[in-house]
Amino acid sequence: FFILSMSPLLSQTNYDESKVPSFEVPDPLTTFKGKKIKSVKKWEKARRPELLHFFENNVYGKIPKTLKIDSYNILEQDDNALNGKAKRKQVELTFKNNGKTLSYTILLYLPKNIAKAAVFLGYNFYGNHTITEDKAVLISSAWANNNESFQIENNTLTEESRGKRTNRWAVEKILEAGYGLATIYYGEVDPDKNDFSDGIHSLLYQQDQSRPKLDEWGSIAAWSWGMVRALDYFEKDPDVDASKVISFGHSRLGKTSLWAAATDKRFAGVISNNSGCGGATMSKRKFGETLAVINDRFPHWFCDNFNEYNENEEALPVDQHQLLALIAPRPLYVASAEEDQWADPRGEFLSAHYATQVYHLYDMEGIETMEMPKVNEPIHNTVSYHIRTGKHDVTDYDWENYIRWANAFVK
Numbered sequence: 198f199f200i201l202s203m204s205p206l207l208s209q210t211n212y213d214e215s216k217v218p219s220f221e222v223p224d225p226l227t228t229f230k231g232k233k234i235k236s237v238k239k240w241e242k243a244r245r246p247e248l249l250h251f252f253e254n255n256v257y258g259k260i261p262k263t264l265k266i267d268s269y270n271i272l273e274q275d276d277n278a279l280n281g282k283a284k285r286k287q288v289e290l291t292f293k294n295n296g297k298t299l300s301y302t303i304l305l306y307l308p309k310n311i312a313k314a315a316v317f318l319g320y321n322f323y324g325n326h327t328i329t330e331d332k333a334v335l336i337s338s339a340w341a342n343n344n345e346s347f348q349i350e351n352n353t354l355t356e357e358s359r360g361k362r363t364n365r366w367a368v369e370k371i372l373e374a375g376y377g378l379a380t381i382y383y384g385e386v387d388p389d390k391n392d393f394s395d396g397i398h399s400l401l402y403q404q405d406q407s408r409p410k411l412d413e414w415g416s417i418a419a420w421s422w423g424m425v426r427a428l429d430y431f432e433k434d435p436d437v438d439a440s441k442v443i444s445f446g447h448s449r450l451g452k453t454s455l456w457a458a459a460t461d462k463r464f465a466g467v468i469s470n471n472s473g474c475g476g477a478t479m480s481k482r483k484f485g486e487t488l489a490v491i492n493d494r495f496p497h498w499f500c501d502n503f504n505e506y507n508e509n510e511e512a513l514p515v516d517q518h519q520l521l522a523l524i525a526p527r528p529l530y531v532a533s534a535e536e537d538q539w540a541d542p543r544g545e546f547l548s549a550h551y552a553t554q555v556y557h558l559y560d561m562e563g564i565e566t567m568e569m570p571k572v573n574e575p576i577h578n579t580v581s582y583h584i585r586t587g588k589h590d591v592t593d594y595d596w597e598n599y600i601r602w603a604n605a606f607v608k
């Protein structure tokens with residue numbers, strides 16, 4: 198699944214900075230009609246909505262209609278989890294429409310001596326039970342991609358993969374710093390395959406509809422929707438400070454965390470960990486993964502309209518730094534990895550830099566320089582950035598920095 202098949206497009210992948218085309222960076226502060234934006238008021242009234250609208254209709258796809266939580270059910274709760282260090286809750290959210298039902302489960306760890314905790318919320322790739330050795334974590338029965346190293350056969354998650362992803366989730370560090378951690382298996386919201394008969398999409402079709410229209414949501418928008426509904430639940434949970442929820446995600450789920458926070462201003466902060474193409478990096482650079490490649494290999498992630506720009510990035514009136522700008526003035530952390538050239542670290546960095554001008558409207562600082570920092574030398578501001586050594590992954594180093602940034606700018 199993660200292995201690249203050698204299509205002709207892939208063999209053209211550019212990793213040479215000198216071959217990055219020169220292009221005009223679309224100005225976040227000039228409207229499509231050419232008006233200059235000089236105030237927060239004009240940004241929020243005119244420019245932000247038109248950018249959001251563009252990304253909705255042409256990149257991620259719009260949600261056909263709002264669907265609220267039908268009910269939630271605390272499946273399990275323990276005030277002495279993780280050797281007495283945390284409270285644990287497993288909460289199932291259920292949605293109903295068109296005679297169909299969809300449920301997904303939030304695993305929540307909370308620090309014990311904090312009345313209402315700020316929380317990092319992020320999806321996991323292979324089930325809630327993979328992020329911890331904790332035996333009480335329930336195993337999802339949702340469809341999963343087969344994966345040998347996770348011993349997933351027949352698209353079914355099992356006990357054998359419990360704890361296999363603890364390396365990506367610094368649960369203890371997060372709790373010790375006074376934050377909660379909430380995670381959801383993304384396959385429960387929408388299985389990650391090019392099939393629109395399942396997942397949340399199927400609950401919102403009109404009569405005789407069997408796949409999203411050209412401008413309607415792909416899987417990334419569906420997963421983002423799931424994070425937004427989790428936030429609705431947090432507003433009802435007395436143990437969570439819903440005004441301090443940070444959306445977090447790695448890779449495709451980093452694209453997801455960005456889009457979730459762009460569409461819902463209640464997220465107090467956002468982390469994009471190695472989100473790459475269609476996430477934090479700039480499409481027009483055509484460095485590493487390109488739009489044609491991502492839309493070919495993952496045709497269900499974005500809306501069909503996005504195909505318009507395959508090998509045609511020049512025609513895009515926006516770029517991903519404007520997605521980042523939609524997060525302003527909320528704290529944003531973009532992180533890259535040195536060996537993750539596929540995700541174009543320099544593009545991720547520049548994107549954070551170009552988004553910063555919108556933060557300036559709010560008198561906030563971001564990535565002021567165009568010179569990339571050295572590896573493992575983070576820049577911390579309201580907009581933060583680091584590139585660390587190593588590969589496409591989430592590490593303790595990443596979490597240590599996210600916590601420092603959250604302490605300074607979110608909490």
Ligand code: GCU
Nearest residue numbers: 448449450472473474486491
């Ligand atoms: C693939 C894909 C990336 C994505 C990554 C992931 O490599 O090309 O766009 O970010 O999978 O989600 O791990």
